[in-house]
Amino acid sequence: VQLVESGGGLVQPGGSLRLSCAASGFTFSSYAMRWYRQAPGKERELVAAITSDGGNTNYANSVKGRFTISRDNAKNTVYLQMNSLKPEDTAVYYCRWGMNYWGKGTLVTVSS
Secondary structure: OEEEEEOOEEEOOOOOEEEEEEEEOOOHHHOOEEEEEEOOOOOOEEEEEEOOOOOOEEEOOOOOOOEEEEEEOOOOEEEEEEOOOOHHHOEEEEEEEOOOEEOOOEEEEEOO
16 A cells, blocks of 8 residues: 655645645555644644545635645546645645555645
């Protein structure tokens, strides 16, 4: 199993980024996927989740209305569109499959 995140970077407050997580080694289209984040000095937290067919999504209260999780099962990829970014969104963002599989993360820094 391999999960590879990309798309992080430095962005100003109010800006946008789209993260991608390319998955391999399992039947991607059969499983829910999740995005997590971990800010400096804080515990890792769930940001968003999506069902296997993309029909249902859930979000942390802190990102509702600003972030959108989506997936392309033909490309074995899950996305996180992040708009209206705030400094408190600064974190390493990880995608997760199942209980034990994590990507290495991509750093998002929101700063002026």
